[in-house]
Amino acid sequence: xxxxxxxxxLGNPGSEYEASRHNAGFWLADALAASAHAGFTxxxxxxxxxxxxxxxSNGVRLLKPSTFMNRSGLSVASTLRYFGIAPExxxxxxxxxxxxxxxxxxxxxxxxxxxxxxxxxxxxxxxxKFHRLRIGIGHPGHRDRVxxxxxxxxNREDAVLIERAVDDAVADMPAIVSGDFEAAMRRLHTAx
Numbered sequence: 301x302x303x304x305x306x307x308x309x310l311g312n313p314g315s316e317y318e319a320s321r322h323n324a325g326f327w328l329a330d331a332l333a334a335s336a337h338a339g340f341t342x343x344x345x346x347x348x349x350x351x352x353x354x355x356x357s358n359g360v361r362l363l364k365p366s367t368f369m370n371r372s373g374l375s376v377a378s379t380l381r382y383f384g385i386a387p388e389x390x391x392x393x394x395x396x397x398x399x400x401x402x403x404x405x406x407x408x409x410x411x412x413x414x415x416x417x418x419x420x421x422x423x424x425x426x427x428x429k430f431h432r433l434r435i436g437i438g439h440p441g442h443r444d445r446v447x448x449x450x451x452x453x454x455n456r457e458d459a460v461l462i463e464r465a466v467d468d469a470v471a472d473m474p475a476i477v478s479g480d481f482e483a484a485m486r487r488l489h490t491a492x
Contacts, residue, residue, distance in 0.1 A: 308390060409430075
């Protein structure tokens with residue numbers, strides 16, 4: 301498997317969305333930057349905020365699209381092109397309604413599962429052949445409540461679980477980035 305050269309955190313820009321469930325991907329990107337004492341800078345060519353960090357012994361680019369979630373593909377496709385990175389060398393971190401809070405799963409390829417950021421990336425790339433880090437945010441129980449759920453803030457208990465899942469993913473990022481997905485999956489997919 302390929303090494304990871306780009307990690308994209310999906311979310312919505314703006315302080316009103318900062319603590320929302322939909323921004324779990326941003327939470328991961330921010331945690332990685334903080335662990336490397338790196339900051340994000342706006343890059344108009346990439347339609348996003350970018351940083352460069354060392355994860356283990358590998359240099360990796362971080363991206364937080366400054367487009368809204370449903371336009372993430374523009375930023376992702378621009379960044380892949382600009383740096384000459386293949387889609388299979390990319391990891392996209394995003395919130396996932398189908399996983400309970402506190403859960404994190406690695407996946408390669410497959411469908412978008414209705415996640416609007418992934419859907420737009422698919423439309424720009426023409427496929428889904430890239431790695432995903434699915435961060436569980438739970439489901440409100442009925443599809444009519446999904447939009448306010450993902451755009452809302454998790455309660456204290458769920459927030460702690462999501463943050464713990466992000467911390468677990470950050471701890472396993474050296475294995476993920478180096479391409480040792482099996483080892484990372486064994487750890488991350490084992491229930492606590």
